[in-house]
Amino acid sequence: MLSLTLLRHGAVDERPFVLWGQLDPPVSAAGHAAMQRAVAGQHWTGVISSPLQRCRSFAQDLQPDCQVIDDLREMHFGVWQGLTPAEVMASDGARYAAFQADPETLMPPGGEALPAFRSRVFAALAQWRATAPDGDWLCLTHGGVIRVLLQAWLRVEDHWRIAVPPATSLKFLLPEGGDPVLLALRPPCAD
Structure with missing residues (x-):
C-alpha cells in the first residue's frame, strides 16, 4: 500500500493570507520550526516536492x-501575487469578487485558470504514482495544491471553503485503482 502525507510549507513571513502563488519567498524560522514539528518522529519511503524553495528547501x-x-x-495568481486578499479587493475588487464567485471560468489577470491548475496537479501526481513504490511518502507543497486535491478526493463542492494553514499535514491512503482515503489531518503543531 502507498500512503501520501501532504504537508503545506510553513509561514513565509508575518503577513498572513498573502497570495504568494509562484513567487518564491523563503520560509521564516518559525515556519521552518512548524514544519519540523509536523514531521517529527516520522520516517518516509520517499519525499516529493514542489520546486519552489518554500517547499523544496525543507524537502531536501x-x-x-x-x-x-x-x-x-x-497556482499562478498573475498580478495579484504577493498581495493579500484585502489588498486585491482595494485595487481590483470587482474582478476579485467575480473570480471568487466563479473560479472555474474566470482567472486572475495574467494568472492561471483553475481548471488548468487542477489538471497539471493531477497529471503530475498520476505520473509520480505510476512509478512510486509502496510505502509512506511525504509531499511538500502549497495550500492551493492541497485544496484542489481535497476537493476531488473528498468530493467537496467549493474548494474556497477549505482552509489549509501553513504546516498543516494530511495523510491519505492511495489504494491502486481505488479512491483516496483520509487517514489523518493534523493542524500546525504549536510550540
Missing part, C-alpha cells in the same frame, strides 16, 4: 535526493 533537508516535481508548484 529531509531527503537530499528528494524528487522535485515542477507541476506541484502553486
